[in-house]
Amino acid sequence: MKYVSGNFRQPLFRPDCLDCGFPEAIAMPLAIVHSRGLDGLSAPEVAVEVHLAGGLPSVTLVGLPEIEVKEARDRVRAALQNSGFDFPSKRITVNLAPADLPKESGRFDLPIALGILAASGQIPRQALADHEFAGELSLSGELRPIRGALAMVLAAGGCGRSFVLPASSAREAALASTVRVLTADTLLEVCAHLTGQGMLTECLAVDEACDDSSDYADLADVRGQAYAKRALEIAAAGAHSILLAGPPGTGKSMLASRLPGLLPPMTLDAALESAAVLSLAGQFRPERFRCHPYRAPHHTASAAALVGGGSVPHPGEISLAHEGVLFLDEITEFDRRVLEALREPLDAGRIHISRAARQAEFPARFQLVAAMNPCPCGYHGDSRGRCRCTPDQVLRYRSKLSGPLLDRIDLQIEVPALPAEVLQQAPGGEPSAKVRARVAAARERQMTRQGKANARLTVKEIDQYCHPEAAAAALLKHAISRFELSARAFHRLLKVARTIADMAACQTIDAQHVAEAVQYRRFTKD
Incomplete structure (x- = not known):
């Protein structure tokens, strides 16, 4: 990435300057950044709300943050200062909504940092609306990979926003092909993109199917x-x-x-x-x-x-x-x-x-x-x-x-x-x-026949697709009596026989298919 202009070792914008280009940040010291949490395999949307107020300088995190999220206050402070930004000497409240969803891992470092910068007027607040962000910050401002990037992007498929991720996580997230994934290495690169002084690279999906x-x-x-x-x-x-x-x-x-x-x-x-x-x-x-x-x-x-x-x-x-x-x-x-x-x-x-x-x-x-x-x-x-x-x-x-x-x-x-x-x-x-x-x-x-593998057939589907011929049915009856098979074992025996018939390209289950299937359940019965 090439910077168009600006010395990014100094603060991009000063909140005490009314001509900084973003006076709305002075009137409303509130910023909302979109991100994603993880709840199992789902990834519900999380709104990171940052508010600046008068009082003794402090950072308060609310919204059921786990310990890793609570530690973000120290990582974000160091990352902003080492990237050349001002860390506001104000009372900072960060709310992770919805409040009843537990938040874990360091994925919220980047959205919290951007929320603080937007609320203090150092980056434009309106530029955040078209993106979702996730990434862990190092103390120097570099972005580190996160877990669950692919699950997050899959869940964001219908939101219409671009997703900004660390470079090492963007490669897997781009496989979803449903969201525009932008890759960044540092906090400075993200801020340059949001201010129009640089462009983040789009990570394109590459189907790297193994040989x-x-x-x-x-x-x-x-x-x-x-x-x-x-x-x-x-x-x-x-x-x-x-x-x-x-x-x-x-x-x-x-x-x-x-x-x-x-x-x-x-x-x-x-x-x-x-x-x-x-x-x-x-x-x-x-x-x-x-x-x-x-x-x-x-x-x-x-x-x-x-x-x-x-x-x-x-x-x-x-x-x-x-x-x-x-x-x-x-x-x-x-x-x-x-x-x-x-x-x-x-x-x-x-x-x-x-x-x-x-x-x-x-x-x-x-x-x-x-x-x-x-x-x-x-x-x-x-x-x-x-x-x-x-x-x-x-x-x-x-x-x-x-x-x-x-x-x-x-x-x-x-x-x-x-x-x-x-x-x-x-x-x-x-x-x-x-x-x-x-x-x-x-x-x-x-x-083609049933839309799933034979092992995953239900009892109703077994009755529909696993009809043995008369000789095969008689052999099955003998096997049930001889080996004292349960109803579940009987159904699984039928499914194995159906697979053997499929391998022989047979439409029906013959006695030879059942006989072979029975041979594969003899060890524990001998």
């Missing part, structure tokens, strides 16, 4: 395990959850990390929603836009870390994995109460967090991939007889996963140990790109 062929791990790297690879392909095609059980070192983690590369490309709306959630946590990178997220929390994670929470609700791992994959390695080592918190989000695709003073809702449409050992030592069923666990120990170990949670996992398969000759062979399986093409074709059939 699926290079940004994901390749399925071809996994040796053997054809059965598990087939199950992984089915999971990707129908957005099903999957449990991988087997001895240590059989490739469970490798298989899980390859699932994001098998998923079909995200739509723009889904990519924006996923990016907005990551932006709330400060973890979004524009170069990863439209890449399916992959989250793998440690088994010591708490319930709040997994599903979200806190006095000010923040998204948890299930929301950060929205439109992607959540991998829980060693799932039996997670606290049981933590795992039980996954039950409702797996069904609903959203999580509603309620606290005494705050409530928030976050999207949580993720694919669960869980991995576990078959017993405490990990070698149950090993041909070399290494397992010394008793049947009671094995049963107790597997019982760490409750029946209601297992019911919600569509595919439950065993990943056996590989023989030495397979391990010594060069990788020769199908690459992810080839499998992804089949997955995308199967998913397209689902979207």
Whole structure:
């Protein structure tokens, strides 16, 4: 940015000069600056009202500010003085409206500073009406990035105002393409733009969709395990959850990390929603836009870390994995109460967090991939007889996963140990790109037929779209009796069979589709 004129190391305008060009500021020492707060994934408008009055010099912040917002008074004072502006020796009252919405983080530093400058006549008050502002100020007046910039711009889509953001946050916000996003590095640049002595650069939207062929791990790297690879392909095609059980070192983690590369490309709306959630946590990178997220929390994670929470609700791992994959390695080592918190989000695709003073809702449409050992030592069923666990120990170990949670996992398969000759062979399986093409074709059939992936069908939609033929219905009846399936497990079995039929481009569910689907629920029933 080039300044047209003016020495910006000195105050732009002096409030004690009636010829400064803005005499209305002297008559009414009040300024209103538009900004945005964050309430979950929504971003309600916040009016930053600044009033100057006589009395002992002070700065009072009202409107339910959190500690980070209260500290803005010191950051703003230093930023204004170090940028060459006068800090008014008056009683300054800053109101963040609406008053009943809690305000957090340093995003209000910039609007508070601009409000003080406008109320004291150092910048024109009328220039603020066409913009919204958000940004944290350093003591030198530089703008620092903020969390949730994309969510704020998405919420501002219909207001008709431009949004001024720090340069590092503007790049992600511009992906929304609904608001004119202006980028600034310092407070001085913003003031020069408002006074007409400079122009801020508009940040244009660039769809930096990741290259699926290079940004994901390749399925071809996994040796053997054809059965598990087939199950992984089915999971990707129908957005099903999957449990991988087997001895240590059989490739469970490798298989899980390859699932994001098998998923079909995200739509723009889904990519924006996923990016907005990551932006709330400060973890979004524009170069990863439209890449399916992959989250793998440690088994010591708490319930709040997994599903979200806190006095000010923040998204948890299930929301950060929205439109992607959540991998829980060693799932039996997670606290049981933590795992039980996954039950409702797996069904609903959203999580509603309620606290005494705050409530928030976050999207949580993720694919669960869980991995576990078959017993405490990990070698149950090993041909070399290494397992010394008793049947009671094995049963107790597997019982760490409750029946209601297992019911919600569509595919439950065993990943056996590989023989030495397979391990010594060069990788020769199908690459992810080839499998992804089949997955995308199967998913397209689902979207054309019902507008959603098979795993997300409701009970009514299952009755409408998952009609088995007579032989398939008879096999289903036998499977329900043989494995004592619950109603939920029965419906999920039907949805998996529907996905297998879609992969074979079949309009109806045949007996072979049901038979294969039954094979993917046998591990926990044996």
